[in-house]
Amino acid sequence: MQIVTMRDEHASPVLDVYRLGIGTRQATFETEVPDWAAFDAARLPEHRFVALDADGSLLGWVACSPVSGRPVYAGVVEHSVYVHPDARGRGVGRTLLDALIASTEKAGIWTIQSAVFPENTASLALHVACGFRVVGTRERIGRHYGAWRDVVLIERRSPVVD
Numbered sequence: 001m002q003i004v005t006m007r008d009e010h011a012s013p014v015l016d017v018y019r020l021g022i023g024t025r026q027a028t029f030e031t032e033v034p035d036w037a038a039f040d041a042a043r044l045p046e047h048r049f050v051a052l053d054a055d056g057s058l059l060g061w062v063a064c065s066p067v068s069g070r071p072v073y074a075g076v077v078e079h080s081v082y083v084h085p086d087a088r089g090r091g092v093g094r095t096l097l098d099a100l101i102a103s104t105e106k107a108g109i110w111t112i113q114s115a116v117f118p119e120n121t122a123s124l125a126l127h128v129a130c131g132f133r134v135v136g137t138r139e140r141i142g143r144h145y146g147a148w149r150d151v152v153l154i155e156r157r158s159p160v161v162d
Helices: 008-024 036-041 092-106 121-129
Strands: 002-005 049-052 058-066 076-083 111-116 133-144 147-157
Touching: 002 092, 008 036, 008 049, 008 058, 008 076, 049 092, 058 092, 076 092, 092 111, 092 121, 111 121, 111 133, 121 133, 121 147
Parallel strands: 076 111
Antiparallel strands: 002 049, 049 058, 058 076, 111 147, 133 147
């Protein structure tokens, strides 16, 4: 497996993996995949990576966005990590999160956060293994396919960025 910076040439497989995640109804509140221009514009270019198999196929991706334009939150990002269903259990998610943590810490980002459905136990376990902690649960925060859903708030505070 090779981790490289996400580029325009990865657009189609990145969006395909995103589509597969949306299809599980356990990965995101999103119900439709954005076009590449919208996806690209919403994520920080220096902190997004793809995992490629030896044959060049895309195994997964990780990316983040600023949580706010306010200067006080300049070191806080929200992230997403998606792994192709055929690549699960191979350490792809862990490797992608490690790459994101390294790049954000190098850039002085002190907190990476996200919200995960409580039913997505594999994602929660992965994040805990990567140093994230559970902050709390937002109950019935959104309606998803007609049902109220909770999300578990997680964050990782960098031990090296002051």
